[in-house]
Amino acid sequence: MKSDVPSRLFQIPELAFLVASHLTKSDISRLMRTSQQMYQTMTLAFYHNLSSSFHFIHKDSGFLVEDSQGLKALARNIQHVKEWDTGIFFFNYYYHASAPFRNNNNNNNKNKDNIAPTAVPLADPPWPPLSALAQIFAPGRRDDVYELTALPQMSLLTRINLNLEWGPLEANCRYPFPDFHSARKTLLRICEILRLLPRLCQLDICGLVIKDSGSARLFTSTMWEMTQLRRLNITLSVRGSYHGIRTLLFDNLPPSIERLHIGGTSSHVLGDYGGVEADNSNYRTMEAGQGLARSITKRANLRDLALDDWQESTTMEQFLSVFTRCPSLKTLRLKQPSAPAGVDGTDIGRICPDLRDISYDGSSDMNGNDKWPLEVMETLRENQMESLEYHSASHCRLDDATAVKTLLRHSSSLWQIKIISPVTSSAVRMILETCKALEVLQISRSTVxxxxxxxxxxxxxxxxxxxxxxxxxxxxxxxxxxxxxSYLQEPPTPLSAxxxxxxxxxxxxxxxxxxxxxxxxxxxxxxxxxxxxxxxxxxxxxxxxxxxxxxxxxxxxxxxxxxxxxxxxxxxxxxxxxxxxxxxxxxxxxxxxxxxxxxxxxxxxxxxxxxxxxxxxxxxxxxxxxxxxxxLKWPLPTSVLMSDTSFSSLPLEIVQLIADHLDQYSLFQCSLVCHAWHSTFESSFWRSVQLSPYFRFDNASPSLEALTRNLHHIRQLETSDPTLVHLLAFHPAALNQLQSLDLYLYDDKTSFFPITDSPEPGIALGNNIQAISRILEGCHNLQVLSLGITDCFTKADKTVAFQEIMSACATGSLESIKLYFETQDPGFCYRNSSRTIISNHVQNYQSDVNQQQRLPSFIALQDVFIRGSTNHMHSSTLAFLVRCPNLVRLEMDSVDDCVLFDLADTLQAFCPNLVELVWTDNTYEDEYIAAVLGSSRLGWRVLKTPWHVGFGPLSYEAVMRSAETLEELKMSAWGSSSSEVRWRFYLDMLCSARNLRILTGLDGQTRSMHESTIEVHAEKAFKQHIESGGGRTWVLGSLMKYLGMQVIGVPRPDVVCRDNGTPLRSWMVDELDDSRRYEVQRWIYEQLGRMTGLEELALGVVDICLEDVGDYMPEEDVNDEGISLTKLEDDMEEDGWLNRLINYQSLEFSLESGLELLSGLKVLELLDVKSTAHRIGVEELEWMHVHWPKLKEIKGLVTERKWAGDGEEGIKVKQDVEAWIAAHPHGIGSSYY
Incomplete structure (x- = not known):
């Protein structure tokens, strides 16, 4: 049993990788040699991060690529490298060593996965591999001709740290690569490599030289194509205007950037690296404002901005333009900026209202323009700032008045204060007395x-x-x-007064x-x-x-x-x-x-x-x-004897990770092993308590006693038992640690405490409202709250006690709230009622908004879910959103239409960060839907609004305004408009939403009869593309992960009948130009081929729900083999319902139709072609096996192709496909074998 524990431990990939992250390369290497299983488990961790900085090679250096065997091992496992730290020496080596693979990839002649890592000669001049470095720098070496070891591309890289600064060893190397000192050639190589890394999300470059506008344009155009880049850290050396290159970067970096750090100086660049000018190109001085045609005026995703060594003088307009472009900034770090005289920090605070961390180093600014970072804090919302690092070179002291307006204003949220500037002693006293969340305090250049x-x-x-x-x-x-x-002398001298x-x-x-x-x-x-x-x-x-x-x-x-x-x-x-x-x-x-x-x-x-x-x-x-x-005598030895390591001595994060993979029963069994294990797992066992709605405590039950003893361990609680609610209400010590609370009470059952034994007089034990309010008042760390507002929350005056409950919530920690309203309030009747009732409801809502504005804000609340009922909800249930200034996600269902216009105004005015909306309902009109969809200031990032049959032109226009920012879009059964209007809207979205990651209409396994999905008419889209001169091209790129839609309208002259052999009906197919059969399909493949990050491609028809099928087909027609779609179509047609259940004008997915254009979908895992007229046979499967290595399954693959009119050929194709699948049971792609 003991020997089996490590094997099970390392079968959990997350845990194995976490353990490996604490080990050195040598330790991981030793683990890999223990067994075949451990070798496979640890190989990914060993090659996950590659460090290849150039240095002298010592005998025991352990450098990964110090010899040819190391390079060949790297070549075999280079697909596992996700993070790469390198200098310019090995970067140039990799550039030349990977040339065969890049050329092969560009020419599409061979599959790069089939190229073996072997040695290839490098001509003019010859260059030795790293294994010969010892001979290069040894005395009496020979000038031999060596070879390079070819290295495949690191196509899965997610992070690169590239240091372009040359050391003396590299600068004096007698075997340089061609033009290895040329800044321009180095930039070209960097851009060429970066263009081949579709998954790169973090890039750090130190010492990048930008010498002219052409180099700047090349670099920014390359950055623009890196649509998954999240973090960019660049240290520049610029000839000309540093402000100019900074402006180019701001305008032309991809909109996905979340963290940007630009450092360097605007010093005059005379030469290249090491002062050597390798080529004689005439560099033109780069001038400010030379931007590209594309540009982004506002960066909604940028949260962290750092500008270092910005010593160039700027105008007020240039200075403020930095912040105007970044309205969503949360972290700002400036080092030695040259702020213009008279800059007002309050302007910056209004432009960037979400700032939380400010780091300012004005150690070189002797002009006294360094008060503005403190003025920013005066403008921000109270208790919003979390970190302040302030270094001022001026002699102006931070006095008490300034401390009150800045530091004390954020005393409850500041966790770090570092001030290198004169500060009054009384101001430091204020910090120590009031900043209760402070973890780091550094006061320099001041005496307390x-x-x-x-x-x-x-x-x-x-x-x-x-x-x-x-x-x-x-x-x-x-x-x-x-x-x-004197008091330490012998004899000690008495102390004076x-x-x-x-x-x-x-x-x-x-x-x-x-x-x-x-x-x-x-x-x-x-x-x-x-x-x-x-x-x-x-x-x-x-x-x-x-x-x-x-x-x-x-x-x-x-x-x-x-x-x-x-x-x-x-x-x-x-x-x-x-x-x-x-x-x-x-x-x-x-x-x-x-x-x-x-x-x-x-x-x-x-x-x-x-x-x-x-x-x-x-x-x-x-x-x-x-x-x-x-x-022992000093010095102490480097190692000491330690006791045997037990499970309870593991780091807390590892123990917690293991506990997270265990269920409650397993945790209980672990706690019974021994006392040490009981102490280790007891807190994890009681961390989450979930009670069934039918569970009720007995007053004297052992489980109640055990729960009472372990209340302090509970972090997540879900219950509908009033007994437990009242138990918590009178144990305030247990509430401080509660992080998640889910309550759904159905009745007013009194507590198990007798009235005479009330722990605290004045509390009605049977009142759920008071009990829950008491719980919420004690939950200072509550992060997630879920409440079912039922009839037992109704007060004596027949109103819902929602406002009282929300007033008891902690405003500083609550992050997510879910509200379910099922109250039958007799003061309101059903929705869509008379105008008088609607007018009264609107007046009550506006009154509640004014009242809510006077209450503290929920500064941490980012996620709100509200579900109403068939009756009107109380107006306060929506008005509380004015207290959510940092709301990011809103999910609604069955919300009153009579307040939608006011709700939209509220969201736009008081929720500036709202970017995600999930809205499920189908009873609203077009103008109501459009009002809510226009309430996001920054543009929607996630929009899920299925079942909105009232969608019309106004709603479509509102959605298109967020096309540039949308990352996830779900739409089904949108509007009663004609199919022509809908598919034009879908095509507009495909040609505009360049940041889209997920696009789906029906993401479930089945659909109802009335649900429709996204449909794109292939021939019409192709004609629009031709007529517009190529302007109607889809912009979806490598960011796409999931695409679910139907491609219809493909000319298919090979489809001659229905799937049951009967003639095609006129409503099942369109009149198309059969001569464009392959031309249209190849154009669609080109659009799909640019989605290189696609993991799921669902182009099949979603099945009809069996409950709906029963209305059209007798029960005997539904057998074990499934439903006859053609029979169902006929039955529905008799009832006047035309619904295409088989797409006869779909893509073929055959090599003849242009399937090879999809070879870039290397991470595709699932293809859905269910109920379509596809032509995927064994030849196509062999192609997919090579080019789609991660493809696991094809839904709807097996078909007899009865629609082609050749039954025998269709049966043979089906048998061949089934035999191929049987021979590849683990998956279709080559990575499974």
Missing amino acids: ELCDAIASPWACSKMTSLTLSIKISPSSSPPGTEFVP SEKNIFTQLEVFYRQIGKLTGLRHLNIDRTEYSEHGSIVGRSNLRDRPLPGMLILSTNRAGRPGFLDLLGGLSKLETVEGAIFPETADRMMSEFTREFTWICKHWRSLRQPDFLPHMKPRRFVIYEDVAELQKS
Whole structure:
């Protein structure tokens, strides 16, 4: 049993990869040699990240490509490389070594997967492989001719870190690649490689040289095609205007960029790398404003922006244009910007209202234009800022008034404050007293008065890093007079009154620090700064140690010591500043009581400066320090004996990952193994509690007692039992940890507590409203709330207590809320009622909006789900959305149409970040639907609105306004408009939505009789493309993951009858030009072929739901072989319902029709051609086996092709296909074999 645990452990891919991420390459290599299974498991982790920086090759360097065998191993497994860190040396090697594969890919002559990694000669000049580097730099080497080892393309790369800065070894290499010093040639090679990486999502380039506008255009055009790129980090060297290249990048980078970092200088570039100009090209100076034809004025997806070394002077318009382009910024980092005089930070705060992190380094700006980052904080919503890093070069102090308007305004949300600038001592006191969420505090170039540091208890109990400079006056050990203070001399001198006062204050100060139990980094010094931030007196920290800090308290009079007050700092790793022993040499002997105490209490402490003869490695702690002192002398050995590792000693994140893969029964069994396992798994077992709607607690049941004991472990609770609700209401200690709450109460059943035993007088135990409000008031960390608002939530005046419940919710932590309304409020009648009732409802809604505006906002709420009923909901249930300024996703069902116009105005005015809408209903008119669809400021990113039969021209127009931003679109049964109007809209969407990832009409297994899906008429679309001169081309590209639609209207002269041999009906097919049979299909294939990231392609007909089939077919016609679609079509036609259940004018998917144009779909996993007239045979399957290596299944593959009129040929094709599938049971693609 024991030996079976690791094998099961490493069968979980996520867990195996997590374990491998903590191991070195050597450790992973040793694991791979243990067994064949471990080799297969760890191969992906071993090659996941490739580091190939150039350096001298040492004997034991472990460099992956140091010899030809390493290169061949890399070539065999290069498809596993996802992350690549490299310098320009190996980048050039890879460029030339992968040339055969790039040429083969461009010419489409052979399948690149069939090319074996072998050695190919490289001519003019010859260049050795890396295995010969030792000979290159060895004395007396020979000038031999070597060969390169060919490397396939790393087509699955997701991250590249490319360093183009040359070291002295690379610059002096006598065997350079052709033009390896040319910045222009290097840029061309970079662009060529990047164009072949469709999955790249993170790119870091250091030392990129842009010397003219042509180079800038080449680079930006390449970036534009990288539609999956999310993070871009570039360090530039620019000839001409740095502002010009920055503008080009802003305008021409793909809209998918979420994090952008542009660094570098605008210095004049005289030469190429290393000062060598390899070619004599006449570079033209790049001028600002030379953009490309395409450009993006606003980047809705950009959340993180960093601009470094921006020292070029700019105008106010240029400066503000940076922020105008990025209205959704959350993180802003500026290093040495040259801000124009008079810049107002409030303007930036209004342009970017979602800013949360600001990092500003104005250390080189001596013009005093560095107050604007603080002014930004004054404009943002209260308690929105999370991190501030502020470095100012000016002598203007951050005073109390500024601290109140900026730091105190965000005291509940700031977790990091780093200020390298003069700050008043009272302002630092405000930070310590009010910023309760603070984890990192660094105050430099400022001195804090000791009296201010101890004026009030610190609110920042979560601190992990603290850096302060404390002023202790007068000094207890004046520098330069005597090294040992008077109170430490023998015999000790009694303390004076002033010294007693100082040590009394120091004791309070040290107690404050001792309460920071999560502290990892502590830096306290006694350097004194002037009002302008300059150091007063000497700055040697060893001359001014903190009095009594590293001394244990004793019973001796006049000898203060406070080290024992810091015993709670068990996580402390580093101590810096003036934390030194008060001895003549400022060193601590290992034979003192203080040393023993530190070894026992500060177990995580790394190399401290005051301990002798220790090397800079982790300070190893033993349980028995006395035994350690007897047996060991400094320095400590690099390794210590450790006890056998048990399951309970694994890192918490690994234990949690394992627990997440276990069900409740398995967790229960694990907790019974032993006491250690019980402690490990008990919290995971009780983390999620889900009770059936039919489950009720017995007052004396053991399960209730067990639940009561473990309430503090519960993080997720789902129940409909009022007993449990009231139990939680009177256990407030358990509510602080609750993260998810799902309540659906059906009745007013009273609590199990007798009324006489009420834990707290004044609480009606049978009142669910009060109980739930009490629970919500105690859930300070609640993130997800789901409530079923039923009749038992109705107050005495017959109104719903929704507003009371929402007022009790924590506004700072709630992230998602789901509301289900099933109340039958007699004050309102059914929807679509009289205008009088609608008018009254609108007035109530507007009144509730005004009332809700006065309440605090849900700053973390991003996801809201609302489901109504057939009756009108109370107006407050929608008006609360005005309190959701950061709402991103809204899902609605059965919402009142009488308030839709006001709801649309509310969403547009108060929810600026709303980009996702899921709206399921079918009773609204066109103008109502269009109003809601026009409520997104940034444009919809996700839009799912099935079953809207009222869709019309206004709704279509509203959707098209978001075509550029849409990433996921689901639409079915849209509108009663003609099919001509609908398919024109579908075609407009295909020609406009360049960022689309998912497009589907019916994503289920079945559909109802009235549901329709997306249909594209192939011949009409092709004609429009020709008539427009090629302008009506689909823009869907490599971002696409799922495409579900029907391609109809393909000329198919080979289809001569129906699937049952009867003649085709006129409504089943269109009159088409048969001469364009292959021309139309090849054009459709070209459009689909650009979707290189496509994983599922569903072009088949969705089955009809069996419940609907029963209305048209007798039960005896539905047999084990399925439904006869032709018989169903006939039965429906008799009832006047024309519904094509088989697409006879579909794509053939045959090689003859142009299937080879889809060879780029390398990640396709599923193809659906169900109920279509396809011609996929064995020849096509062999082609798919090679070119679609990940294809798992083809739905609707097997068919007898009865529609072709040749029964015998169709039966033979069916038998051949079935035999081929039987020979390939694991999948169709080659990756499964």
